[in-house]
Amino acid sequence: MIEVAVVLDRQHRPLHWHEPPDADAAALPDSRDLWEALWAARAQLSGVAHSHLHRGRPAPSWTDLTTFAACEAGLGVRLSWWIVTLDDASCFTHRGPGRYDYTGRTAIDQETAAWIAELRRRSLRDHPAGGLETP
Amino acid sequence: MNQRMIGASQARLNITWDGQNGDLPDSVPFDASDAEIKAWASEALRGGGVPGVTAARRADLQDFVIDRFPATDEMPYNRLFVRPKTPFGIQCG
Ligand SMILES: [Zn+2]
Numbered sequence: 001m002i003e004v005a006v007v008l009d010r011q012h013r014p015l016h017w018h019e020p021p022d023a024d025a026a027a028l029p030d031s032r033d034l035w036e037a038l039w040a041a042r043a044q045l046s047g048v049a050h051s052h053l054h055r056g057r058p059a060p061s062w063t064d065l066t067t068f069a070a071c072e073a074g075l076g077v078r079l080s081w082w083i084v085t086l087d088d089a090s091c092f093t094h095r096g097p098g099r100y101d102y103t104g105r106t107a108i109d110q111e112t113a114a115w116i117a118e119l120r121r122r123s124l125r126d127h128p129a130g131g132l133e134t135p
Numbered sequence: 136m137n138q139r140m141i142g143a144s145q146a147r148l149n150i151t152w153d154g155q156n157g158d159l160p161d162s163v164p165f166d167a168s169d170a171e172i173k174a175w176a177s178e179a180l181r182g183g184g185v186p187g188v189t190a191a192r193r194a195d196l197q198d199f200v201i202d203r204f205p206a207t208d209e210m211p212y213n214r215l216f217v218r219p220k221t222p223f224g225i226q227c228g
Pocket of ligand 1: 050051052060061064083223224225
């Protein structure tokens with residue numbers, strides 16, 4: 001079971017799956033590869049999703065919030081930051097007034113549901129209960 | 136920048152900010168600390184000193200990281216890149 005991230009285009013379709021070998025169930029380490037994927041996709045980018053391998057309402061960690069703010073500052077655009085748990089998903093966007101004030105909402109259309117299922121599948125791959133958690 | 140002007144202990148410094156990136160005109164010491172590099176990069180961004188990047192008075196590189204690449208046969212000088220950090224985590228703070 002590992003945390004996985006996916007870069008999304010403006011049609012909410014996956015552009016790049018980020019599954020580095022040094023990820024574990026609680027963290028995706030800093031990655032120049034992920035930054036290069038974001039930079040290369042910047043003209044068509046809508047956001048990034050990553051998994052949290054627990055049940056219940058998603059909430060960004062401090063690491064997540066500071067990464068959201070850093071990437072937006074580097075790219076010069078605001079993005080949608082999805083967090084997908086085993087049974088829920090929310091999309092966080094900057095609402096201010098502070099640099100790290102992001103607010104979540106849930107609005108899952110068909111395109112979104114498709115990659116959410118795939119993100120859970122990839123995150124649970126080697127878990128004994130893998131595949132059982134997708135609603 | 137002319138790469139022949141970059142000494143063995145120096146590096147070209149590339150900075151990404153606000154959807155743009157550029158190289159600092161002057162080379163910097165390759166073994167400078169992350170804090171030193173971020174301070175020079177912030178100062179350059181604020182003063183409009185990075186060609187290709189619009190001056191950004193409020194530039195703050197607190198959540199940025201430094202990638203360091205030593206010279207190679209293909210790239211005959213050291214390079215430093217200031218870019219946004221990208222980790223995610225449930226528990227680490
Ligand atoms: Zn997270």
